[in-house]
Amino acid sequence: MQKILVGIKRVIDYNVRVRVKPDGSGVVTDGVKMSINPFDEIALEEALRIKERGEASEVVVASIGVSATQQQLRTALAMGADRAILVKEEDAVSPLTAAHVFLKLIEKEKADLVILGKQAIDDDNNQTGQMLAALWARPQATFASNVALADGKATVTREVDGGLEVIEVDLPAVITTDLRLNEPRYVKLPDIMKAKRKPLEETSTEELGVARTGGVEAIKYEPPEARSRGVMVEDVDGLVQALKDRGLF
Amino acid sequence: MSKILVIAEHDSKTLNASTAKCVSCAGTFSGLEIDVAVFSTNGESLCTEAAKLQGIRKVLRVDAPVNGDPLAAVLAPQVAELAGEYTHVLGPSTTFGKDLMPRVAALLGVNQVSDIMEVLGNHEFRRPIYAGNAVLTVKADDNRKLVATVRTASYKACDTTGEASTESVSPQCEIPTHTRYVELKAQASDRPDLQTASRVVSGGRALGSAESFELIYDFADSIGAGVGASRAAVDAGYVPNDMQVGQTGKIIAPDIYFAFGISGAIQHLTGIKDAGTIVAVNKDAEAPIFEVADIGIVGDLFEVIPALKAKLAT
Numbered sequence: 001m002q003k004i005l006v007g008i009k010r011v012i013d014y015n016v017r018v019r020v021k022p023d024g025s026g027v028v029t030d031g032v033k034m035s036i037n038p039f040d041e042i043a044l045e046e047a048l049r050i051k052e053r054g055e056a057s058e059v060v061v062a063s064i065g066v067s068a069t070q071q072q073l074r075t076a077l078a079m080g081a082d083r084a085i086l087v088k089e090e091d092a093v094s095p096l097t098a099a100h101v102f103l104k105l106i107e108k109e110k111a112d113l114v115i116l117g118k119q120a121i122d123d124d125n126n127q128t129g130q131m132l133a134a135l136w137a138r139p140q141a142t143f144a145s146n147v148a149l150a151d152g153k154a155t156v157t158r159e160v161d162g163g164l165e166v167i168e169v170d171l172p173a174v175i176t177t178d179l180r181l182n183e184p185r186y187v188k189l190p191d192i193m194k195a196k197r198k199p200l201e202e203t204s205t206e207e208l209g210v211a212r213t214g215g216v217e218a219i220k221y222e223p224p225e226a227r228s229r230g231v232m233v234e235d236v237d238g239l240v241q242a243l244k245d246r247g248l249f
Numbered sequence: 250m251s252k253i254l255v256i257a258e259h260d261s262k263t264l265n266a267s268t269a270k271c272v273s274c275a276g277t278f279s280g281l282e283i284d285v286a287v288f289s290t291n292g293e294s295l296c297t298e299a300a301k302l303q304g305i306r307k308v309l310r311v312d313a314p315v316n317g318d319p320l321a322a323v324l325a326p327q328v329a330e331l332a333g334e335y336t337h338v339l340g341p342s343t344t345f346g347k348d349l350m351p352r353v354a355a356l357l358g359v360n361q362v363s364d365i366m367e368v369l370g371n372h373e374f375r376r377p378i379y380a381g382n383a384v385l386t387v388k389a390d391d392n393r394k395l396v397a398t399v400r401t402a403s404y405k406a407c408d409t410t411g412e413a414s415t416e417s418v419s420p421q422c423e424i425p426t427h428t429r430y431v432e433l434k435a436q437a438s439d440r441p442d443l444q445t446a447s448r449v450v451s452g453g454r455a456l457g458s459a460e461s462f463e464l465i466y467d468f469a470d471s472i473g474a475g476v477g478a479s480r481a482a483v484d485a486g487y488v489p490n491d492m493q494v495g496q497t498g499k500i501i502a503p504d505i506y507f508a509f510g511i512s513g514a515i516q517h518l519t520g521i522k523d524a525g526t527i528v529a530v531n532k533d534a535e536a537p538i539f540e541v542a543d544i545g546i547v548g549d550l551f552e553v554i555p556a557l558k559a560k561l562a563t
Contacts, residue, residue, distance in 0.1 A: 130351035163435035230543035
């Protein structure tokens with residue numbers, strides 16, 4: 001196999017406690033740490049391991065986002081990606097638009113395998129990989145916890161509600177990652193220096209000839225309804241009594 | 250006239266509870282007819298079961314040799330074909346629906362509304378984002394077909410006293426052969442299913458080992474409960490991942506939830522906030538789990554569980 005395309009998204013770091021703006025127009029992002037979406041980091045790690053096993057020759061990482069997304073792409077290059085592509089966009093794009101952008105990138109790069117995170121931890125949509133596979137008319141192996149490549153096929157173990165499901169797909173294909181697929185490597189300082197010399201190409205949805213698809217508009221952001229604090233009981237007798245008072249036992 | 254198509258989830262033998270929950274959600278739209286599609290190799294008994302879902306008009310029986318396994322690549326073109334005469338297509342926000350529905354949406358050329366937790370109008374919904382740390386209201390274009398997944402923990406299963414008719418249909422479309430089902434490695438268990446159990450007992454890192462987790466299984470069995478775990482317990486290797494409760498695992502809504510030795514990381518709380526009553530037992534009085542627990546007790550789970558089991562048994 002020649003080339004793996006990995007998609008990453010710049011999101012609020014998973015350690016940040018997200019707060020909704022008082023006017024409901026979004027969440028607070030000023031001065032907030034931004035990172036690579038954790039599932040995408042796993043996607044990149046998997047691609048790098050495949051390349052290191054000699055089963056692919058190049059790993060290209062791409063992202064759709066604002067100029068500052070360069071930071072996350074540089075991190076991806078430091079992790080080991082060979083090249084990066086930034087599709088510049090000031091506004092958030094819908095999953096279907098993102099899928100159309102990646103389809104263009106696949107055609108341009110002639111990718112044999114695409115690995116994406118199963119969802120971004122900001123909008124939690126969990127759509128782009130499946131949509132890309134549909135538009136590309138190729139297989140999808142979502143929520144992967146194990147990937148084995150051989151003879152132009154991928155055998156993928158998927159984390160499903162009922163346990164672990166194994167499917168076999170012909171390549172090229174789209175794989176989306178779940179948490180237990182791997183543990184992404186730490187970036188070392190020399191790699192960060194080296195990454196500065198790696199190519200980072202910029203393009204845009206217009207340049208790629210992709211029309212934006214909307215249709216689902218964000219109206220209002222609210223904090224979640226909080227559960228109120230209940231009662232503390234002293235001992236097991238108190239607990240049993242409280243359960244019985246509620247008619248639960 | 251608007252019409253909703255609900256895609257049934259099943260294991261070839263019985264319908265998954267997510268189907269009845271999707272029908273409940275569909276029932277909160279206004280002025281719509283609801284049909285349920287059952288894809289399988291021989292859907293006779295599944296369709297008989299589906300026909301009882303309260304509030305639906307008819308069941309679409311889609312039998313085909315290729316429909317034996319839940320493969321999105323195989324089902325999506327058929328769903329997209331059937332979607333022709335519907336205004337809305339709903340599936341559950343389970344791994345089955347999450348895999349399938351976006352592929353359907355893309356074939357229909359629309360974005361999807363993921364994880365509907367509340368229907369505000371036929372094209373306006375509330376859904377959780379940022380792992381449940383925010384709730385977003387979205388408005389979908391009412392001139393386009395709506396494809397959505399339903400957050401099953403937000404809905405109770407509909408009644409099963411209906412008597413809908415069943416109609417066999419065969420959507421005409423090309424089915425790809427590039428995706429093949431190999432197997433499902435399931436954890437064999439006689440316990441109630443975690444996602445549908447009315448009682449759930451979960452253990453966290455404080456259990457300390459896979460052996461100690463027996464205490465959780467034992468208590469759960471004594472009260473007929475399903476068993477879950479925190480991500481920390483899964484990551485520590487005490488239990489398999491399909492037992493994980495939380496944003497990165499299963500989102501559940503039992504009548505009663507016992508959290509033993511679970512500190513209450515935000516991602517875990519996201520998975521249980523629709524539970525009826527949350528009982529938390531933790532050594533640490535400052536554990537965040539107590540902020541959401543209805544009944545809390547500061548104590549050692551290794552002492553509390555045996556005592557609780559004995560007292561509830563009498």
